[in-house]
Amino acid sequence: MTHTLDPHEASAGMDDVSYDQLRQLVGLVDHDSSADPFPVKAMDAVVFISGNATQTAWFYQVAFGMQLVAYSGPETGVPERKSFVLKSGSARFVINGGVKPDSSLLDHHRRHGDGVIDLALEVSDVDKCIAHARSQGATVLEEPHDVSDNNGTVRMAAIATYGETRHTLVDRSRYNGPYLPGYVAKRSTVKRPEGAPKRLFQAVDHCVGNVELGKMDYWVEWYHRVMGFVNMAEFVGDDIATEYSALMSKVVSNGNHRVKFPLNEPAIAKKKSQIDEYLEFYDGAGCQHIALATNDIIGTVTAMRNAGVEFLDTPDSYYDDPELRARIGEVRVPIETLKEHRILVDRDEDGYLLQIFTKPIGDRPTVFYELIERHGSLGFGKGNFKALFEAIEREQERRGNL
Numbered sequence: 001m002t003h004t005l006d007p008h009e010a011s012a013g014m015d016d017v018s019y020d021q022l023r024q025l026v027g028l029v030d031h032d033s034s035a036d037p038f039p040v041k042a043m044d045a046v047v048f049i050s051g052n053a054t055q056t057a058w059f060y061q062v063a064f065g066m067q068l069v070a071y072s073g074p075e076t077g078v079p080e081r082k083s084f085v086l087k088s089g090s091a092r093f094v095i096n097g098g099v100k101p102d103s104s105l106l107d108h109h110r111r112h113g114d115g116v117i118d119l120a121l122e123v124s125d126v127d128k129c130i131a132h133a134r135s136q137g138a139t140v141l142e143e144p145h146d147v148s149d150n151n152g153t154v155r156m157a158a159i160a161t162y163g164e165t166r167h168t169l170v171d172r173s174r175y176n177g178p179y180l181p182g183y184v185a186k187r188s189t190v191k192r193p194e195g196a197p198k199r200l201f202q203a204v205d206h207c208v209g210n211v212e213l214g215k216m217d218y219w220v221e222w223y224h225r226v227m228g229f230v231n232m233a234e235f236v237g238d239d240i241a242t243e244y245s246a247l248m249s250k251v252v253s254n255g256n257h258r259v260k261f262p263l264n265e266p267a268i269a270k271k272k273s274q275i276d277e278y279l280e281f282y283d284g285a286g287c288q289h290i291a292l293a294t295n296d297i298i299g300t301v302t303a304m305r306n307a308g309v310e311f312l313d314t315p316d317s318y319y320d321d322p323e324l325r326a327r328i329g330e331v332r333v334p335i336e337t338l339k340e341h342r343i344l345v346d347r348d349e350d351g352y353l354l355q356i357f358t359k360p361i362g363d364r365p366t367v368f369y370e371l372i373e374r375h376g377s378l379g380f381g382k383g384n385f386k387a388l389f390e391a392i393e394r395e396q397e398r399r400g401n402l
Contacts, residue, residue, distance in 0.1 A: 017089045017202050022258070025293040026205045027378040031255035037132045038227045039124050040254040043204050044170045045085075045092040046290060047118035051109050053097025057084035059361075060093060061190045063307040065200035070178035071186035074099060078182065081105055085179045085186075089202030091292065094118075094179075108164065113364040116287035119161075119207055120168040121259065126155045129169050129227075133159050136226045141166055151177030159226070162211050162219050162263075163285030167227075200300045201292035205372050206251075206260035206380075210278045210288040216248055216265035223252040223261065232260060232378070247275045251380065262380065264288065274393075277401045281364040289357070291370035297354045298333060300371055301341050310359045312395065314342045328352065332375065344381060351376020365399055 022028055033039045050056040060066045070085035072078050080100050086093045096117070098105035108117065123129050126144045134140055142158040152175035158168040170180075178185040211219055223229040232251040248267050253260040266275040278288050294300045301311065318324065319339035328335070328347050333354065338345055343356045354373040360366060372381075 021295075022090065022203060024374060024376075025203050025295060026258065026260075027374050028256050028258060029378070031257075033124075033255055036228050036255060038129045040227065040259050041122045041124055042090070042258055043092075043207075044120040044122040044168070044172075045094045045118070046116055046204060046207065046287075047094040047120055047168070048096065048115065049105050049108050049112070049117050050095050050097050050114050053082045053084055053095045056097070056114070057086060057095045058190070060086050060095070061188050063304060063309050064088065065192075065197070065303060066091075066093065067199075068186055068188040068190075070183040072183045076182070076184050083183070085183060088199045088292075091201060091204045092179075094120075111283050112164070112286065113282065113366060114362040115282060115367055116165065116207070116290075118158075118166050118168050119261075119287065120170055123169045123171055124173075126157050126169045126171045130157045130159070132228075133226050138222075138226045142168070147181040149177065149181035151175055151181070154180055161222070162209055162215070163282075165209070165286055197296070197299055197303065200303055201294040201371065203293040205291040205293040205370075205374075206262060207287055207291070208262045208264060208289045209285065210264050210275050210282075211285040212279060213266050215285070216250060216263050219263050220250045220252055223263075227254070229254055229261070232257065247273050257378065272396070272401060274396065277396055278366055280401075282366045286366070288366065289368045289370055291355075291372050294371055294373055297343060297356065297371055297373040298337065298341055301343065301356055304358075304371075309361075311342060312357045312359060314344060318344075346377070346379065346381040348377050348379045350378050353377040353379065353381060355381050359395060365396070365401065 017025070048056070057068065061068060066086040066088045068084060069087045071083065073082035080098065080103055082097050082099060084095045086095065096105055098109070130140060130144050139160040140157070141160050142156065144155060144157040146153050146155055148154075154175045155171040156168060158166050160166055177183065209219070220231070229252040232253045247264050249262050249264045251260060251262045264275050266273045266279070279285065305311070316339065319335055325335060328345050331345055331352055331354070333343070338354070341356070343354050345352060345354050352375050356371050358369045360368045
């Protein structure tokens with residue numbers, strides 16, 4: 001079965017990222033969505049609350065190469081908050097900050113710090129999705145409703161997921177504005193260096209949720225039941241374990257793998273895992289990291305490092321291990337180049353992937369990012385877990401949280 005983008009998908013903030021490009025970038029598979037009880041088309045936006053949205057939006061433009069495309073705030077008749085909408089290919093981030101001292105956004109920030117409040121999803125039928133979710137026991141936060149301006153009408157609703165995170169459901173098939181009604185088009189004032197790439201990443205590959213001990217299976221079953229998601233992968237026991245810490249993870253996705261949600265919980269071990277650390281400093285369950293798909297991870301990492309983004313280090317022994325070289329075989333980038341940039345590589349039955357992880361980008365050791373370049377692999381770098389989590393432990397130890 002083949003899939004071509006219908007006009008609504010083509011206009012859904014995808015810019016010039018074609019379906020075939022997305023197939024390689026995020027590992028899409030063919031899927032007939034006609035029988036889905038909750039048909040999800042794409043990630044609509046990753047929505048953040050920030051302690052200073054103005055500066056955070058500037059950071060993402062400078063360090064992540066994103067473009068400012070829309071804005072809402074006091075100047076547009078919304079006195080209580082500022083919201084900046086940023087794009088990179090098909091990826092959309094929305095950065096919200098409270099303006100008034102009694103803002104509910106600031107209340108949320110005082111508890112959780114900078115983080116993701118909403119993993120918004122583009123759907124083809126908001127009412128159908130909400131009816132199914134309600135029948136399966138989901139908490140409906142916002143009933144289906146229309147919002148309109150001169151650019152058309154958006155149908156929206158929202159349901160609750162883990163922690164204080166929500167899924168806003170968006171049908172923008174009748175809308176041609178820059179984001180949502182109430183937002184005005186706005187362009188970046190950041191000047192790119194001469195010869196800088198058009199963008200540093202093209203899509204959101206997956207968003208990882210950290211939940212409390214004993215809650216992973218609950219939320220996996222919730223995504224199956226409420227949203228019709230399917231299992232992609234499962235990592236338990238020694239899959240994600242070091243000498244000191246461990247965690248368990250299962251991955252759920254919509255039918256064509258466009259939207260993927262790994263769900264992690266801590267496992268009992270000698271010391272505090274990165275999941276424990278996240279739950280402590282975020283004060284509850286939430287979205288821990290966002291994986292960004294790129295077709296040139298070397299160029300992306302180089303540009304982000306030059307802008308001051310810090311990445312986890314990987315020891316030379318990882319690259320010098322003859323077992324790694326035998327298992328990986330030929331890849332697009334020589335091992336020596338990967339070693340120079342500290343990029344991890346893994347191969348499975350479908351192909352290989354390259355990946356690297358930033359350090360936490362805020363004051364609290366909570367939210368961080370992954371860059372991923374897929375070449376056929378539909379996995380998540382299982383072969384790198386030990387090296388990755390040992391690197392995270394080194395950072396935890398430096399923070400005094402291991």
